[in-house]
Amino acid sequence: xxxxxxxxxxxxxxxxxxxxxxxxxxxxxxxxxxxxxxxxxxxxxxxxxxxxxxxxxxxxxxxxxxxxxxxxxxxxxxxxxxxxxxxxxxxxxxxxxxxxxxxxxxxxxxxxxxxxxxxxxxxxxxxxxxxxxxxxxxxxxxxxxxxxxxxxxxxxxxxxxxxxxxxxxxxxxxxxxxx
Numbered sequence: 001x002x003x004x005x006x007x008x009x010x011x012x013x014x015x016x017x018x019x020x021x022x023x024x025x026x027x028x029x030x031x032x033x034x035x036x037x038x039x040x041x042x043x044x045x046x047x048x049x050x051x052x053x054x055x056x057x058x059x060x061x062x063x064x065x066x067x068x069x070x071x072x073x074x075x076x077x078x079x080x081x082x083x084x085x086x087x088x089x090x091x092x093x094x095x096x097x098x099x100x101x102x103x104x105x106x107x108x109x110x111x112x113x114x115x116x117x118x119x120x121x122x123x124x125x126x127x128x129x130x131x132x133x134x135x136x137x138x139x140x141x142x143x144x145x146x147x148x149x150x151x152x153x154x155x156x157x158x159x160x161x162x163x164x165x166x167x168x169x170x171x172x173x174x175x176x177x178x179x
Contacts, residue, residue: 001037001092003143003152004066006085007055014052016045020173027174029074035065037095038139038177040156042107042170048160050169054082057107057154059095059141061178090143090152093123097139104138104156107170114149126151136161
């Protein structure tokens with residue numbers, strides 16, 4: 001599996017409701033997209049103590065689906081609307097669903113550096129730790145970027161988790177799935 005994300009930053013004071021509307025309109029079009037495991041439409045704003053951002057987070061089953069999306073008319077339209085973003089990708093170490101009886105409402109995202117000399121056993125242990133359920137957790141993902149040597153953890157939640165320093169919090173207005 002491959003995780004992918006791009007991000008658009010907006011100035012303070014930007015009304016984010018048009019972004020939420022865009023997600024509501026376009027989100028269902030991603031349900032069942034070939035190769036897509038899920039797409040969490042992530043939006044942050046001052047209401048949750050974060051900067052104004054739109055940063056969808058994708059989990060692809062293979063590089064083929066990701067490639068087809070990046071070359072699609074839908075991605076071209078996004079680039080026309082907001083500019084061509086830098087696209088970041090990771091190799092998924094662990095992806096797990098927990099309580100999927102309802103869609104998530106929030107997400108947290110944390111990226112940490114992997115210290116030089118960290119052994120593969122430590123990375124495996126972190127991947128297994130990411131697989132433990134927590135109350136209110138919809139799903140979890142742990143992924144590695146071997147170019148920058150970082151780990152990224154994305155957790156989808158049913159309720160707003162307590163803020164933590166260094167961890168970004170997002171609204172999830174829509175979660176597209178493979179169905």
